[in-house]
Amino acid sequence: MAAEETVEHKYVYDFAEGNKDLKDLLGGKGANLAEMTNLGLPVPPGFTITTEACKAYLTTGREPDGLAAQIETHLESLERGMGRKLGDPQDPLLVSVRSGAKFSMPGMMETVLNVGLNDRSVVGLSAQAGGNDRFAWDSYRRLIQMFGKTVCEVPGEEFEHALDDAKRAKGTQNDLDLDADDLRGLVDAYKKIFAKHTGREFPQEPREQLDLAIRAVFESWNAERAVVYRRQERIPADLGTAVNVVAMVFGNLGADSGTGVAFTRDPASGAQGIYGDYLANAQGEDVVAGIRNTVPLQELERIDKKSYDELLDYMARLEEHYKDLCDIEFTIERGKLWMLQTRVGKRTAAAAFVIAGQLVDEGLIDLDEALHRVNGAQLAQLMFPRFQLDHEFQPVAKGIGASPGAASGKVVFTSARAVELAAEGESVILVRRETNPDDLSGMIAAKGILTSRGGKTSHAAVVARGMGKTCVSGADELDVNVPAKRFTVAGQTVNEGDVVSIDGTTGKVYLGEVPVMPSEVVQYFEGSLDPEHIDNPLVRAVHRIMTHADATRRLRVRTNADTGADAARARRFGAEGIGLCRTEHMFLGDRRELVERLILASTDEERERALAALLPLQRADFIEIFREMDGLPVTVRLIDPPLHEFLPPLEQLAVNVAVAQERGEDVAKEEALLAAVRRMHEENPMLGLRGVRLGLVIPGLFAMQVRAIAEAAVEVTRNGGYACPEIMVPLVGAVQELETVRAEAEKIIAEVVGDAGVEVLIGTMIEVPRAALTAGQIAEAAQFFSFGTNDLTQMGWGFSRDDVEGAFFWRYLELGIFGISPFESIDREGVGRLVRIAAEEGRAARPGLKLGVCGEHGGDPDSVHFFHEVGLDYVSCSPFRVPVARLEAGRAVLTTAGSDSR
Numbered sequence: 004m005a006a007e008e009t010v011e012h013k014y015v016y017d018f019a020e021g022n023k024d025l026k027d028l029l030g031g032k033g034a035n036l037a038e039m040t041n042l043g044l045p046v047p048p049g050f051t052i053t054t055e056a057c058k059a060y061l062t063t064g065r066e067p068d069g070l071a072a073q074i075e076t077h078l079e080s081l082e083r084g085m086g087r088k089l090g091d092p093q094d095p096l097l098v099s100v101r102s103g104a105k106f107s108m109p110g111m112m113e114t115v116l117n118v119g120l121n122d123r124s125v126v127g128l129s130a131q132a133g134g135n136d137r138f139a140w141d142s143y144r145r146l147i148q149m150f151g152k153t154v155c156e157v158p159g160e161e162f163e164h165a166l167d168d169a170k171r172a173k174g175t176q177n178d179l180d181l182d183a184d185d186l187r188g189l190v191d192a193y194k195k196i197f198a199k200h201t202g203r204e205f206p207q208e209p210r211e212q213l214d215l216a217i218r219a220v221f222e223s224w225n226a227e228r229a230v231v232y233r234r235q236e237r238i239p240a241d242l243g244t245a246v247n248v249v250a251m252v253f254g255n256l257g258a259d260s261g262t263g264v265a266f267t268r269d270p271a272s273g274a275q276g277i278y279g280d281y282l283a284n285a286q287g288e289d290v291v292a293g294i295r296n297t298v299p300l301q302e303l304e305r306i307d308k309k310s311y312d313e314l315l316d317y318m319a320r321l322e323e324h325y326k327d328l329c330d331i332e333f334t335i336e337r338g339k340l341w342m343l344q345t346r347v348g349k350r351t352a353a354a355a356f357v358i359a360g361q362l363v364d365e366g367l368i369d370l371d372e373a374l375h376r377v378n379g380a381q382l383a384q385l386m387f388p389r390f391q392l393d394h395e396f397q398p399v400a401k402g403i404g405a406s407p408g409a410a411s412g413k414v415v416f417t418s419a420r421a422v423e424l425a426a427e428g429e430s431v432i433l434v435r436r437e438t439n440p441d442d443l444s445g446m447i448a449a450k451g452i453l454t455s456r457g458g459k460t461s462h463a464a465v466v467a468r469g470m471g472k473t474c475v476s477g478a479d480e481l482d483v484n485v486p487a488k489r490f491t492v493a494g495q496t497v498n499e500g501d502v503v504s505i506d507g508t509t510g511k512v513y514l515g516e517v518p519v520m521p522s523e524v525v526q527y528f529e530g531s532l533d534p535e536h537i538d539n540p541l542v543r544a545v546h547r548i549m550t551h552a553d554a555t556r557r558l559r560v561r562t563n564a565d566t567g568a569d570a571a572r573a574r575r576f577g578a579e580g581i582g583l584c585r586t587e588h589m590f591l592g593d594r595r596e597l598v599e600r601l602i603l604a605s606t607d608e609e610r611e612r613a614l615a616a617l618l619p620l621q622r623a624d625f626i627e628i629f630r631e632m633d634g635l636p637v638t639v640r641l642i643d644p645p646l647h648e649f650l651p652p653l654e655q656l657a658v659n660v661a662v663a664q665e666r667g668e669d670v671a672k673e674e675a676l677l678a679a680v681r682r683m684h685e686e687n688p689m690l691g692l693r694g695v696r697l698g699l700v701i702p703g704l705f706a707m708q709v710r711a712i713a714e715a716a717v718e719v720t721r722n723g724g725y726a727c728p729e730i731m732v733p734l735v736g737a738v739q740e741l742e743t744v745r746a747e748a749e750k751i752i753a754e755v756v757g758d759a760g761v762e763v764l765i766g767t768m769i770e771v772p773r774a775a776l777t778a779g780q781i782a783e784a785a786q787f788f789s790f791g792t793n794d795l796t797q798m799g800w801g802f803s804r805d806d807v808e809g810a811f812f813w814r815y816l817e818l819g820i821f822g823i824s825p826f827e828s829i830d831r832e833g834v835g836r837l838v839r840i841a842a843e844e845g846r847a848a849r850p851g852l853k854l855g856v857c858g859e860h861g862g863d864p865d866s867v868h869f870f871h872e873v874g875l876d877y878v879s880c881s882p883f884r885v886p887v888a889r890l891e892a893g894r895a896v897l898t899t900a901g902s903d904s905r
Contacts, residue, residue, distance in 0.1 A: 030245030032103025049249035057243035090119035090209025097251040100216040117146040136183035273357030352381035360544035379864035379887035388519035398511035402478030405464030410451030410473035418445025473507035552893025559877035567627035573882035580636040582879020583857035625715035629726040643733035694734025713755035770794035778841035792858030871895035
């Protein structure tokens with residue numbers, strides 16, 4: 004028992020004790036440092052404090068029992084291995100303290116470098132570096148800056164202003180021109196800033212620095228930017244972060260030292276080759292922060308060929324080991340290469356598909372794994388349009404295409420302004436010298452991000468790729484003046500509110516709005532590109548993976564379509580029928596008056612005339628749709644509008660009548676209409692006279708629609724086509740409602756169809772919670788169920804979707820009550836449970852009952868997986884989302900079979 008308790012409460016692991024499969028416990032960074040250590044790669048020694056320790060700390064507000072002693076034990080082991088003691092005045096060991104959650108959250112949490120430096124050990128560090136005073140004082144000023152901002156919440160801009168002042172005094176814009184005396188003065192300035200904001204001197208005790216830094220990393224898990232990022236990326240809030248304590252190696256020791264980031268393939272396009280950034284005489288934060296423009300990784304071959312060759316060897320070994328694109332951070336310390344991190348690299352949507360196809364060709368993975376490594380959100384990104392350029396549009400600048408796409412919008416220079424304008428419906432481009440984690444809210448709000456500094460591995464690039472946002476970084480021709488809210492380029496000034504366009508593939512920047520053209524992936528889905536005869540690796544990869552998804556999936560995919568044009572497009576996108584044809588959409592425009600006459604009819608004769616006028620119009624609509632869906636099922640929902648959608652607004656009608664009366668005009672007709680509208684007015688029309696209730700209250704309405712459907716099916720069939728209509732009765736809450744409508748419908752169908760060979764199914768929409776809970780009864784009268792998850796969510800939660808999303812959902816998301824809107828992704832525990840109950844009880848009463856979903860959740864990737872799990876037969880979604888649903892339906896099979904979701 005005691006041994007079990009010891010294992011249970013083990014909070015600290017040396018790198019040699021872990022491996023890449025312990026991400027839940029050691030975080031992604033710690034698990035991968037352990038894996039590289041075990042592979043024999045040159046990793047600086049260190050240890051990882053587990054996510055369990057973080058969660059315990061965040062729950063209780065104090066370190067868990069035993070953690071301090073375990074840290075001391077592992078620190079002593081590290082000191083013995085390095086032959087140095089933390090912060091020793093003569094020969095100091097320095098460490099970095101880095102966050103590392105299970106899922107990569109670039110820049111969202113904290114890092115502190117050079118922990119252990121103080122007024123005495125800075126002299127010992129200089130001696131270690133062969134009397135390099137500049138290096139020692141540069142390292143010390145970095146510690147005070149990072150520690151102050153991260154651990155003690157000192158405003159980072161104060162340190163930046165002091166650095167700018169030092170460079171101005173030196174007459175330079177490059178921090179490398181500051182000598183040891185300049186940096187010693189900067190340390191004094193930083194200390195004063197620290198004392199001013201904290202009320203204490205900068206801590207000189209190395210172990211105190213370490214303990215405070217560890218706590219700061221724990222606490223950064225709940226920092227606002229980390230919370231916002233997790234919400235955006237749908238990362239669970241209860242995972243916590245690990246903390247990695249690593250012996251420092253230094254890339255800022257001179258020209259023979261440096262730091263960089265490397266990718267084993269291009270994370271933007273997926274192309275094979277050598278990709279990354281290198282910065283001589285710098286520490287790692289300089290690269291990702293984009294404070295100095297890097298050189299391409301290939302330049303390292305000229306600068307330090309030995310390290311370059313070693314790096315390429317390690318890159319190849321890691322990619323073969325992980326069987327995926329690897330993102331690698333490294334430092335060179337006086338010609339010695341150190342591997343600081345590796346992870347499966349974030350990539351653009353295009354690169355994800357291309358790389359998956361390449362790895363299949365190379366025999367590293369199979370098609371199941373390739374399908375598993377892409378997702379519907381990425382596919383949706385690939386379907387976005389791109390710029391249509393001609394001679395009129397000439398770029399004014401060119402940076403690095405860091406995250407592809409085409410984005411146009413009004414220029415803004417702060418995150419706050421981006422959020423403000425986006426909330427007003429404006430498209431914006433966030434322009435910065437370089438972004439930092441505090442810019443996350445603006446990056447989410449913006450259509451695209453443009454920076455004048457940084458490379459493919461800068462903060463802007465990494466975060467934008469992860470979010471699927473268009474990004475151009477390192478456009479150094481731009482002179483960005485944030486306080487003045489403008490930038491200048493090519494002799495022109497661009498002010499806040501002016502429109503620019505950025506191309507995240509080419510890195511080009513244009514003034515004004517550039518028109519867009521369809522993506523080649525959309526052209527492929529529409530059939531205008533032959534994937535077998537096109538020199539486009541992306542289209543070929545999409546075709547290959549989609550073909551495998553279709554062969555793998557169990558769920559069928561239908562579309563929501565109300566017109567022949569929508570039906571035809573959806574069929575080209577791979578739809579296998581129509582899961583929702585909304586008939587109320589057919590009554591808009593010129594036909595609204597006929598519906599108004601029907602609803603307000605006061606005699607049987609008036610009602611029958613209105614129905615007679617509507618019948619041929621409805622029949623023609625259905626003929627067009629059945630022809631386009633020849634041989635595929637079409638589920639037609641009988642009319643289901645809230646009544647107010649077809650009546651004049653009460654308030655406006657009352658005003659018009661009053662004004663006309665005041666003028667002495669004849670308003671007898673308008674007064675009769677006003678009286679009828681008042682009589683039928685509802686306080687909450689979404690819960691009023693609609694759906695099956697309207698069909699039962701207005702005699703002949705559903706009968707007219709059933710007749711139109713049956714007649715259209717017969718005509719199409721007799722003309723050589725094959726119609727497969729399914730009639731869906733909406734808003735049923737009791738089986739008696741469905742029985743009443745079905746009895747009348749079957750008589751009409753029998754009369755119209757005769758021996759034409761047309762089969763018409765009759766089912767219902769499960770969208771009222773009571774229907775889900777009495778599904779066993781309703782299934783006795785229904786040949787199919789289709790879950791209307793929009794209304795089921797609305798009524799299950801007691802939300803009016805038209806009102807609440809803008810009213811308070813933002814606050815619910817902010818507080819973490821929602822991880823995502825329940826209208827966007829199915830609420831598995833509540834609304835999803837209603838779906839599961841109805842599916843199980845419906846099939847228990849009627850084995851073989853056909854089950855589908857036609858709410859917008861049918862095109863949401865996470866929801867598709869849920870519908871697969873509960874055993875539905877198909878999902879239905881908008882035409883554009885059909886490929887996404889097809890892909891996710893294939894992935895759902897693999898996930899259910901036991902693969903971990905990525």
